[in-house]
Amino acid sequence: MRLSVRYFAVLRERKGVASEFVEVADGATVAEVYSQLFPTGAGPVAYALNQATVPADAVPRAGDELALLPPVGGG
Amino acid sequence: MLRIVADAIDVAAVRAAVSHPDCGAILVFEGVGRNRFGGRPVVGLEYEAWPEVAEAELRKIAAEVEARWPETRLAIVHRTGPVAIGEPSVVIAVGTPHRDAAYAASRFAIDTLKERLPIWKKELYEDGAAWIANKP
Numbered sequence: 639m640r641l642s643v644r645y646f647a648v649l650r651e652r653k654g655v656a657s658e659f660v661e662v663a664d665g666a667t668v669a670e671v672y673s674q675l676f677p678t679g680a681g682p683v684a685y686a687l688n689q690a691t692v693p694a695d696a697v698p699r700a701g702d703e704l705a706l707l708p709p710v711g712g713g
Numbered sequence: 714m715l716r717i718v719a720d721a722i723d724v725a726a727v728r729a730a731v732s733h734p735d736c737g738a739i740l741v742f743e744g745v746g747r748n749r750f751g752g753r754p755v756v757g758l759e760y761e762a763w764p765e766v767a768e769a770e771l772r773k774i775a776a777e778v779e780a781r782w783p784e785t786r787l788a789i790v791h792r793t794g795p796v797a798i799g800e801p802s803v804v805i806a807v808g809t810p811h812r813d814a815a816y817a818a819s820r821f822a823i824d825t826l827k828e829r830l831p832i833w834k835k836e837l838y839e840d841g842a843a844w845i846a847n848k849p
Contacts, residue, residue, distance in 0.1 A: 647761055647833035648844045689766050705763065705831075709846030712760070712767075712791060712832025713744050713803050713823055 639664050639700035641671065647708045649680055668704060669694040675706075683707055714788035715771035717764045717832075722790050722804050730788035731808030738812035740819045744803040746796045750845065755836050758796040763831035767791070774825050778807075781821070782814040789822060791832060802834075 644657045653675075662671050668685040685692050686705040698704055714730040728741050746758045771789050778787050786808035796802045805822045809815040827847045836845050 644763070646763060646831070647835070650761075686766075689769075707763075707831060708833060708844065710828075710830060710832055711834030711844065711846050712762070712830040713827035713847065 639698075641698055641701070642703045643671070643675065644703065644705040646706070649676070649683070649706050649708060652676070652680060662698075665697060667695045667697055668692060671698070671704060672706060681708060684709075714790060715768060715775055716790050717762050717767045717771075718790055718792050719794055720792065722792050722801050724801060724804050727788045727790050727804045727806045731786035731806045733786060733808055735784070735810060736786065736808035737810050738815040739806065739808045740812075740815040742803075742805040742819050742823055743801040744823065745801050746798045748798045750836055753838055755798065756839060757798065757837040758802065759835040759837065759842075760791070760793045760796060760802055761833045761835070762791070762793045764793075767830045767832055770830050771826070774822060774829070777825070778818050778822060782809065782818045785809045785814055785818045787818065787822065789826065791826070791830065793832075 640659055640661055643660050645653050650656050672683060684707040687698055687702050748755055775787050778785055788806045791803040805819055807815045807818045834845050835842055
């Protein structure tokens with residue numbers, strides 16, 4: 639199924655884009671999607687589906703927007 | 714005024730947003746670019762945000778401030794993009810009838826936004842750069 643994925647900070651630099659569409663297996667967790675996109679790892683992330691934070695074992699549905707959020711540094 | 718902006722913050726405007734005849738105390742906090750990180754000289758900063766979610770989070774923080782310190786006026790502006798050493802990345806202004814609430818609300822706002830806002834900071838050194846997360 640297809641998801642849109644948003645990247646920020648170090649992840650955006652690694653991918654070279656701020657967002658893209660990706661194909662993932664049905665039933666994949668957000669953590670599994672992260673591993674698929676960054677097979678050698680890219681540091682700890684938090685996950686958001688459709689702008690709401692979700693745990694690592696959340697399972698996205700087709701058309702969802704997944705955001706991968708490195709540790710924040712605002713303020 | 715609860716905003717993520719892409720340009721230099723108008724500090725006077727943030728203060729003006731909380732000024733009111735019923736405020737006996739106005740406190741302005743500025744988070745400012747600092748020239749050192751762990752002894753390594755920092756020559757500049759860059760901030761990146763998820764703007765719509767960050768602004769929604771600012772509104773949640775404002776609601777929490779209102780619940781805990783009623784009659785507090787609050788304005789928060791955080792910028793993205795390059796920030797020079799000495800320049801503000803975030804400005805928080807609070808206006809309250811009396812000062813106790815101003816100190817408490819201002820502290821709560823900066824502590825909470827540092828923990829929750831989807832904003833990332835890159836430190837620029839003479840010989841490289843690094844994304845730096847806030848301490849938990």
